[in-house]
Amino acid sequence: MKRGTGMPGSTAKDILNIDRDSFEPAYLQLVRIFKAQIASGKYRPGAKLPSEAVICKKYGLSPMTVRRAINLLIDQGVVRTVQGSGTFVRGVKLSASSFNLQELMELIQDENGTQVKVLEMDIAKASPEVAERLGLASGDNVIHARRLLLTRGHPVVYHHGHLLYDPQRPIVEGELDVTSLRGLFSGAGQTDIKKGLMSVQAVTLGEQEAGLLKREQGSPAFRLEHTFYDFDDRPVSYGWFVCPADRLLFTAKIGHWDEE
Amino acid sequence: MKRGTGMPGSTAKDILNIDRDSFEPAYLQLVRIFKAQIASGKYRPGAKLPSEAVICKKYGLSPMTVRRAINLLIDQGVVRTVQGSGTFVRGVKLSASSFNLQELMELIQDENGTQVKVLEMDIAKASPEVAERLGLASGDNVIHARRLLLTRGHPVVYHHGHLLYDPQRPIVEGELDVTSLRGLFSGAGQTDIKKGLMSVQAVTLGEQEAGLLKREQGSPAFRLEHTFYDFDDRPVSYGWFVCPADRLLFTAKIGHWDEE
């Protein structure tokens, strides 16, 4: 009676019922069942789901297991619970849209032919703006980096970064070459950075950027600004990525989708 | 011995320990405790947390409660678990950045002085592109809407939308005036829309848009395209919002922050 290969005696794909022999945990099966029923229109936004006790009986599960499934549905924004009243299906709300950097990541992690061209990499005096961002005095030394990322020979992202220069500390290792960016995106290694603040802006390309990215001056692009902090809450890295609009797009699904 | 007002005998703010009399559930307290310890640097990225059994003993909690806390930390991207091995603190990864429409929402929901100026609202033949998006034949009727949102008299968002025109069905009610947009953003009402697809692009303003939004032609802006579907999976609404770059910015926090 343990999970393992698949279905023993039950009919092939018995959706809407818990298969105790499935590799898939019962609570996930329950989540799937309710999402399917909502997507099918059986439960419309605003509708009330059966009470937890009823669900327990119907599927032969213990309250904790049912609760776990419902908590997942809540986290995913599918339902809403009101204590003492019931569990209700949520409507679509635009503000629930959540965009991530998946697309940008895939651009950079294109293993086939991503290369980094270092345009500049040296130690320089911080400009007033950079000094403020990094919490330094104007004129302090920072590592200044300008890089161009190319996939299959075509420029796709321009990065301009400023790193804290502190002879004491081993340079925030990684930020200095290709691996660096890959590491930041994939999350490997990284033990010196505690947190970061990111923002996305819409901009038009200046003369220099346009030249580097081989686009028309004034053409639209995303500007992704970042500030990273170490475990002492000191900002250690400030900079931005510029990516032409024709190479990048953020997408999001909202509401009730049958499958991910 | 039940949850209620606050602390009975324990010292004021005994962080790092579970207060059984707090209004805050034990599992949330545990989450807070671990996040604080990680943010403080006690557990660095890559470090291994105590085993669940140890945590149970240390805080006098049952396994399910501890597990629930850890599951939350996993969902929040704070830790990663490896079966048979342990629970480990995750490093910062750029691709975890998640942006939402909070900022845009606040623009529109500025109760003080948001108003909608309807520029156009009529029934027209669908253009080939719109027809394709809405799954219609070119030339079918659609409701065509162009609106300008202003806060305190200043234009901030331009919306261009196309709605399925079907005499059969009560018009996807809401999409037609201010309340509409508010409703979509806040998620009130809405029982006819099942799901939506959104995308964010960087663009430059055309002549007409620039005029309406009182900006320079060619200045940068966000274009937020949307397609909404009903419970029969028919696209019922296609359109886009245009918002000048100087009025909008998407931000995200990644990594380990002490407080939200």
Added chain:
DNA sequence: AAGTGGTCTAGACCACGGC
């Protein structure tokens, strides 16, 4: 008062990793 969601217990058995 009855029904609902919310939290929590004290175990159980399993699958997996490393010694």
Added chain:
DNA sequence: CCGTGGTCTAGACCACTTA
């Protein structure tokens, strides 16, 4: 082998809503 995370049970008590 033992320790780890992963799932699940069969209840308990509480707070809240509704009538």
